[in-house]
Every structure is written in structure tokens, then in C-alpha cells.
Amino acid sequence: MTRLPWAVLLLTVLGARYLSWRLNASLNLATPLSTTVSLLTLAAELVLLAGFFLQLWFTLLPARPAPAAGPIPMPAPAVDVLVPTCGEPAELVERCLRGCLAMDYPALTVWLLDDAGRPELAELCDRLGCRYLARVDHAHAKAGNLNHGLRHCQGDLVAVFDADVVPLRPFLSRTVGLFTDPSVGFVQTPQSYMNADPVMRNLRLERWLLPDEESFYRWIQPTRQNLNAVVCAGTSFVMRRHALERVGGFETATPSEDLATGIRITAAGYRNHYLSEKLSAGLAPFTAAAMARQRCRWGSGSLQTLRTGADPLRIPGLSPLQRLAYSEGILHWFSFPAQLVMLCTPLSLGLLGIAPILIGGEALVSVALPFFLCQWLLTRWLSGHSRAAILPELYRWIFLLPICAAVVSTALGRPRQFRVTPKAVTGQGPTGPDAGLLLPLLVLLGLQLLALANLASGRQPLLAGQGAALPVSAATLGVLLGWSLLNALLLLLAIRSCWDRPRSDGVPWFALSLPVRLHHQGGMVPGRLQAISATGAELSLESKDAARALEATARLCVEGLLPGQTLPFVRVAQRGAAIGGTWGPLTPLQRDQLETLLYRREGLWPTLRAPFELRTLPQVLLRSLQRIAPESWFRRSLIPQLPPLAGLPLPRRADLPARAGAPDPAR
Numbered sequence: 001m002t003r004l005p006w007a008v009l010l011l012t013v014l015g016a017r018y019l020s021w022r023l024n025a026s027l028n029l030a031t032p033l034s035t036t037v038s039l040l041t042l043a044a045e046l047v048l049l050a051g052f053f054l055q056l057w058f059t060l061l062p063a064r065p066a067p068a069a070g071p072i073p074m075p076a077p078a079v080d081v082l083v084p085t086c087g088e089p090a091e092l093v094e095r096c097l098r099g100c101l102a103m104d105y106p107a108l109t110v111w112l113l114d115d116a117g118r119p120e121l122a123e124l125c126d127r128l129g130c131r132y133l134a135r136v137d138h139a140h141a142k143a144g145n146l147n148h149g150l151r152h153c154q155g156d157l158v159a160v161f162d163a164d165v166v167p168l169r170p171f172l173s174r175t176v177g178l179f180t181d182p183s184v185g186f187v188q189t190p191q192s193y194m195n196a197d198p199v200m201r202n203l204r205l206e207r208w209l210l211p212d213e214e215s216f217y218r219w220i221q222p223t224r225q226n227l228n229a230v231v232c233a234g235t236s237f238v239m240r241r242h243a244l245e246r247v248g249g250f251e252t253a254t255p256s257e258d259l260a261t262g263i264r265i266t267a268a269g270y271r272n273h274y275l276s277e278k279l280s281a282g283l284a285p286f287t288a289a290a291m292a293r294q295r296c297r298w299g300s301g302s303l304q305t306l307r308t309g310a311d312p313l314r315i316p317g318l319s320p321l322q323r324l325a326y327s328e329g330i331l332h333w334f335s336f337p338a339q340l341v342m343l344c345t346p347l348s349l350g351l352l353g354i355a356p357i358l359i360g361g362e363a364l365v366s367v368a369l370p371f372f373l374c375q376w377l378l379t380r381w382l383s384g385h386s387r388a389a390i391l392p393e394l395y396r397w398i399f400l401l402p403i404c405a406a407v408v409s410t411a412l413g414r415p416r417q418f419r420v421t422p423k424a425v426t427g428q429g430p431t432g433p434d435a436g437l438l439l440p441l442l443v444l445l446g447l448q449l450l451a452l453a454n455l456a457s458g459r460q461p462l463l464a465g466q467g468a469a470l471p472v473s474a475a476t477l478g479v480l481l482g483w484s485l486l487n488a489l490l491l492l493l494a495i496r497s498c499w500d501r502p503r504s505d506g507v508p509w510f511a512l513s514l515p516v517r518l519h520h521q522g523g524m525v526p527g528r529l530q531a532i533s534a535t536g537a538e539l540s541l542e543s544k545d546a547a548r549a550l551e552a553t554a555r556l557c558v559e560g561l562l563p564g565q566t567l568p569f570v571r572v573a574q575r576g577a578a579i580g581g582t583w584g585p586l587t588p589l590q591r592d593q594l595e596t597l598l599y600r601r602e603g604l605w606p607t608l609r610a611p612f613e614l615r616t617l618p619q620v621l622l623r624s625l626q627r628i629a630p631e632s633w634f635r636r637s638l639i640p641q642l643p644p645l646a647g648l649p650l651p652r653r654a655d656l657p658a659r660a661g662a663p664d665p666a667r
Contacts, residue, residue: 007378008056014371015053019046021367026357034354037345041356044341051335052375054328058223059382061321072105072177078155079108079172079238084145085163086115088423089506092164092283093121097130098592099166099600104173108159113149115141141418143250143257150249153241162235164423165282166194166599175238178273185243185270186262189236189279190217192605194639195508197284198291199394201637202497204623208616210386210608211284212395218276218386218607220329225274229325232262232272236280243270253308255418256301260310263326267310267317278605283423283508287500289434290422292399296406299333300416303407306330336403339396343444346484349472350451361475368479376613385609391616397494401440425506433498441498445491452484493624501637502630509533510598511638516560518569520550529561531638534598536582537569538634544577556581562593573633580633597644606642 022045028038081100085093093112100110110130114121117134125132135148150158157179161167175187191213196206203209224230237258243265244250251260266272285291305311312318312326348354359368379389406416455477514529516539525546531538537558541547550556550571557566568584586594629635 004382005060007382008060011056011371011374011378012053014374015049018367018371019049021363022357025363026359028355028358031354033352034356037348037352037354037356040341041345044338044345047338048335048342051328051332054324055220055223056382058227058325061223061226064226064228072173073180076105076107077157077176077179079105079157079159079176080149080153080155080241081108081110081159081161082113082146082149082153083111083161083163084113084115084142084149085121086142086145086420088163090118090120090124092423092506094124094128095595095599096161096163096166097124097128098595100161101128101130102169102592102596102600103167103171104169105176107155108172109153109155111149111152113145115145140252141255143252143255146257147249147252150241150244156241157238158241158244159238160235161280162282165191165235165280167236167280168278168602168604169596169600170602171236171279172238174277174279175275178275179238179240181271183269183271184240185265185268185272186230186232186237186239187273187275188221188230188232188262189275189277190221191233191236192278192281193284194281194510194599195284195286195506196637196639198286198288198500199398199497202288202499202501202628203493203620204501204626204628204637205616205620206637206639208611208619209391209394210610212392214386214610215383215392219383221274222276222384224325224329227321227325228271228319229266229322230262230272230274231326231329232258232265234258235282239265240270243268251305251308251310254301254304254310255297255416256305259302259330260305260308263305263310263312263315263318266322267315269317278607281599281605283506285421286425286503286506287422287434288398288437288498292402292434292437293419294421295399296402296416297419297421299336299403300406300410301418302330302333303410304415333403333407336396336400336407340400340404343397343400343487344447346480346487347447347451349477349480350454350484351447355472355476355480357476357479358473359476359479360473364475364479380610380612383610388610388613388616390613391620393490394493394497397490398437398441398497402436423506425503433500438495438498441491441495445488445495448484448488448491452481452488455481455484489621493620496624499628501628503637504631505535507533507535509636509638511640512643514560514643516558518550519557519559519566521555522549525550530578531636532561532598534583534594536572536580538578538580538636540578542577547574547577547579550579561597562590565590565593567594575634578634598641601644603642603645606640608640 022042027042028034083096083100097110097112112121112125112130112132114132114134115138122132133149133152135145138144146160157176159172175189178184178187193211197211200206200209200211221231247261247264247268250257251264254260262272285294309315312323312330345356348356376389380387409416509531510533512529512532516527516529518525518527518539525541527539527541529537530540556569556571558569559566561567567586567590569581570584571579571581573580631637
């Protein structure tokens with residue numbers, strides 16, 4: 001990190017040269033229409049560059065010491081754990097509650113806040129030893145539910161987990177010690193996912209692409225820590241109850257109650273911490289449409305914060321830098337309309353005969369290319385290897401039109417209603433893409449291809465009116481051709497990802513490599529665990545003959561996964577030297593130990609590094625041409641886990657080992 005200021009300085013100098021050129025030498029002001037198109041493109045580019053450079057410059061601020069949790073004081077402060085739920089599957093809620101109860105902490109009370117009022121969940125809480133609360137009214141969605149639970153809390157601290165999230169056993173022991181400083185208001189930890197999101201899963205890029213949220217938690221949140229402008233992210237956080245009550249509880253005027261409440265606590269004078277340890281994991285949306293709904297809610301809710309008392313531009317108590325940091329995070333959502341403009345920019349020459357940017361060969365080589373090449377090469381390094389430069393833009397492109405609609409609607413005073421992200425698989429077969437996602441992308445792709453055809457052939461644009469009125473240089477034509485071609489390729493990938501890969505259920509499977517022993521009536525066969533879930537496992541044996549020899553075996557047991565336990569195993573499938581099967585009947589102890597192995601143990605979730613894009617782009621293009629096979633035995637979407645007691649160095653995403661009997665973990 002000692003070289004980081006030099007990278008920031010280099011990008012700043014190159015960016016200043018580029019902006020100076022854009023303002024003084026690249027605008028097409030020949031006609032009123034060309035002036036409008038050129039200035040609109042410039043405005044969109046300025047919006048995108050402003051967000052990039054603000055985040056870049058935030059990294060230069062003096063670092064606050066990384067939070068170090070001291071020993072938990074004795075007696076340990078009481079913690080109330082709130083789990084809000086509204087219709088999630090009962091088995092998912094039970095997994096969360098069991099994880100909360102298993103946390104290694106002596107003084108906690110777990111509350112299930114059920115906004116659906118389901119009797120089976122009340123019975124579940126009675127069986128597990130949790131407290132159950134249900135409201136008569138359901139005002140203010142999640143925020144109202146949390147405030148209803150808060151009125152029943154007596155502990156010094158309040159921890160919040162969404163119903164799909166499972167905390168690791170040391171979650172509270174790692175976070176509560178930070179509250180020995182009475183000025184600390186809340187501690188936020190990263191959100192991790194135990195399943196691949198739809199973009200990764202539908203394109204089978206689990207080995208090549210990191211979740212979109214990784215750059216937020218590994219690049220943006222640490223810089224906000226330096227500013228004491230940590231963003232409360234809705235789950236996996238702990239708050240001081242007194243601080244929460246002092247600001248009136250959770251903000252109810254916006255669906256982004258987490259962001260607004262965190263701003264209020266910061267403005268009240270509390271210091272807040274971001275603890276960069278993966279201490280919990282939840283479920284990513286199962287479908288592209290569900291993920292679009294989630295992102296639209298985030299964008300609309302964040303912008304609604306500007307119309308509450310938590311508006312960072314108006315609330316008293318924030319420093320200028322804190323106002324800037326929080327405002328940038330909210331106004332960042334306007335970068336989506338700006339990106340839509342940039343997507344349509346190269347169309348203007350092919351469809352209207354207007355060059356939105358005028359560029360010569362010398363300016364291209366000496367000004368534009370150095371700046372954008374440096375961005376491409378340094379983004380992965382500056383972000384802590386949490387993202388590359390081009391491929392993560394897929395997340396924006398797929399949801400670009402729905403998010404733009406939500407942002408514009410909210411800005412015009414018609415915000416989106418709160419809708420819970422579905423956490424259940426509703427069907428097993430292919431259902432086709434969501435029309436609201438697919439059709440706008442098809443229209444944009446058709447326009448890009450038409451513009452490309454016109455540019456490549458030199459035909460008169462179909463909609464040409466006033467024309468460019470200036471000669472178009474070869475460099476300008478080449479840039480717009482390349483730009484349009486890149487847009488077309490990204491749109492093709494975005495369209496491809498709209499087809500959700502069929503799956504039978506929502507149980508997450510993990511890539512976990514451990515030596516095991518398979519016991520059968522005739523003896524023991526050594527093997528290796530390749531994939532595992534709460535419902536079954538896939539094992540590789542030493543040979544195909546060893547796998548075939550087990551076909552007539554009625555009873556199998558797997559040893560080596562749990563301490564002192566052998567798990568009953570029912571063989572279901574075979575592929576080469578690999579066999580797959582489901583777990584037989586488990587005792588309560590075996591079930592608890594298995595869930596600890598899969599969801600709760602310390603050091604469970606690895607921090608992976610995004611591979612270099614020259615390695616990933618060919619793989620992405622190849623996979624985009626292949627058929628999406630439904631998930632089945634030896635063809636599963638897998639998320640990697642670290643084996644028990646594994647240490648550093650941590651693996652790279654692309655370095656995960658391929659599984660026996662199949663091409664790789666992302667099949």
C-alpha cells in the first residue's frame with residue numbers, strides 16, 4: 001500500500017489531462033443537435049468520473065487504526081439478537097436461528113420478529129428457546145418490525161441479522177469487544193453469500209467473477225472507516241441500544257432504514273467501526289428478476305434518504321468530509337442514468353450521423369488511451385483485488401434499465417414500494433427470462449448492431465438529419481466502432497445472463513476439499529470430498545472400479561467430516577471415479593455438527609482475489625456460447641469454503657481446483 005499515493009497521483013494527472021482535452025478540443029459544436037448530443041455525453045462522463053475520483057481521493061486520507069476488539073468485559077454486556085422475517089421459508093429461518101443461538105457468547109437473547117404471523121414459527125421458537133414477536137399492524141416494513149422488537153429489548157447491545165443470514169460462532173466475541181469504548185455507536189461487518197448470485201450462476205462464472213458487493217466491502221467501506229462515515233448495511237451489524245434509542249430507533253421514512261439510521265447515529269457524535277472480517281453469510285437472490293428487484297429497492301431507498309431527517313447534506317453534526325462521503329454513496333445511483341447515456345453515445349454516429357466526440361490520432365494515443373489503460377490496469381490493485389475493470393460492469397448492464405427507471409421515478413417523487421427479495425426457489429424447470437429485463441436489452445442490442453452495420457459499411461444513417469457538419473476522422477470512427485462493438489458484446493452477455501439456470505431447491509452447495517473414508521459392508525475405501533451441502537455430498541474415489549464396486553452396497557457411511565462421527569450416505573449417482581449421494585437419517589448431534597461445518601465455524605469464508613481480465617474474458621465469451629445445463633449431480637454451482645483450521649495464504653478465485661469427474665467447480 002505504500003505505492004498507493006503514486007497510483008492515485010498518476011491517475012489524477014492523466015485524468016486532468018483527459019478532462020482538459022475533453023472540454024477544449026473534443027466537443028462537436030457544429031450544429032444545435034450535435035452540440036446537444038456532445039454536451040449530454042460530456043455531462044454523463046463527468047458524473048461517472050466524479051464518483052471514481054472521489055473514491056480514489058478518499059484512499060489518500062489518513063487511515064484510522066484498524067479496529068481491534070479487546071477482551072469482552074465481565075460481566076459480558078447483554079446482547080439482543082433481532083431476526084426480522086416476512087414470509088421466508090421456515091427451514092431457512094430455522095437455519096438462521098440455530099446459527100444465532102450457537103454464537104460463542106454468554107449473554108444473548110434471540111428474538112424472531114415475524115411480520116407474517118405464522119404459527120409454525122412460533123412453535124419453532126418455543127422448541128429452540130428463542131423469543132417470538134409478531135405485530136398486529138405492519139407499518140413501515142422492516143424498520144417498523146425492528147422498532148417493534150426494539151421496544152422489548154433490555155440488553156446493552158442489539159445485533160441484527162436478516163432471516164437468510166447465518167452468523168459464525170465468533171461473531172459476537174469479535175464485535176462486542178469494540179464497544180468497550182463508550183463512543184462507539186455501531187459495528188458493521190461484511191455481507192457474504194453462501195450461494196452464487198444470478199450473474200455468476202447463469203453464466204457459470206463462479207471461478208472467474210467475484211460478487212458485485214466485494215468491492216464495496218473491501219474498497220469503499222474501509223475508506224469510509226477512515227472518515228468515520230461507515231455505512232450501516234442492513235444485516236450483520238451490532239448497535240449500542242442507547243445510541244439507537246437516542247436517534248429515535250430505526251428510520252421509518254425510507255426502505256433503506258439501515259443507511260439512514262447509521263447516518264443519524266454518526267451525526268449524533270458516535271464513532272462507528274467497520275470490521276473487515278467475514279463473520280456471516282446469507283443468500284444471494286436466486287433469479288435475475290429477484291436481483292433486479294433488490295437493486296431497485298436499494299437505489300430507491302437510498303435516494304429517499306435525501307427526503308428524511310437523515311439527509312447527509314442537511315443533518316447537523318456531520319463534518320464536511322462525512323457529508324461528502326455519505327452524499328456520494330447516495331447520489332452514486334444517478335450514475336446509472338449517466339451510464340445509459342454512455343451506452344447510447346456511439347449510436348449517434350451510426351443512427352444520426354453525428355459524432356458525439358471529435359478525436360484525432362494524436363489525442364487518442366497521447367491523452368485518451370493512457371488514462372483508460374491506467375484505469376483498466378490499476379482498478380484491480382486499487383480495489384484490493386476485489387474487482388477487475390470491465391467484467392463487473394455486467395452487474396450494471398443487466399439491471400441498467402430497471403434501476404434507471406427506479407432512480408428517475410424516485411427523483412420525481414414516486415418512490416418504489418418496499419418488496420421483500422424472494423428467498424425460495426419457486427420452480428425446478430426452465431421458466432424463461434423476465435421480460436422486463438430481457439426486452440430493453442434486446443432493443444439496445446438491436447440499435448447497437450444497426451449502428452455498427454452503418455458505421456462498418458459507410459451507409460447513410462437511417463435517421464440522419466443535420467449531419468455532423470464536420471469531417472469525421474479515422475480515429476473518431478475507430479473509437480466509436482470499438483466502443484459500439486464492446487457495448488454489443490456486453491449486451492450479449494447481459495442478455496445471456498437473463499436465462500436463469502434451473503435448480504431443484506435453494507440449498508447451497510460448497511466446494512470443500514477434505515480427505516474422507518467411505519465405509520461399506522466389505523471394508524473401507526479412501527476418497528476425497530469435492531462438494532457438500534446440508535442434504536448430501538459428492539466424493540471422488542481412487543478409481544472408477546472402486547466407485548463401481550459400491551453399486552451393490554446397501555449401506556455406506558462417510559467418516560472424516562465430523563469429529564467422532566460417521567454420516568450415513570445413500571449413493572444416488574456416479575460419474576467416472578466420483579459418486580454423489582444424500583445423507584441418511586441424522587441424529588440431532590450430527591445435524592448440528594454438520595451445520596456448524598457448513599455455516600458457523602470460524603474462518604469459513606475465504607477472501608478471494610479477482611483474476612486478471614485477460615485470463616477471464618476468453619472464458620466468459622466461451623461460456624456465453626454454451627448451453628445452460630440445469631444443476632444436477634456433478635454439475636452444480638459451488639461457492640468455495642476454507643477447510644477447518646486452514647490458514648493463509650488464501651486462494652485466488654481462478655485457482656480453485658477443478659473437481660474430479662467434471663470440468664471445474666462452476667459447471
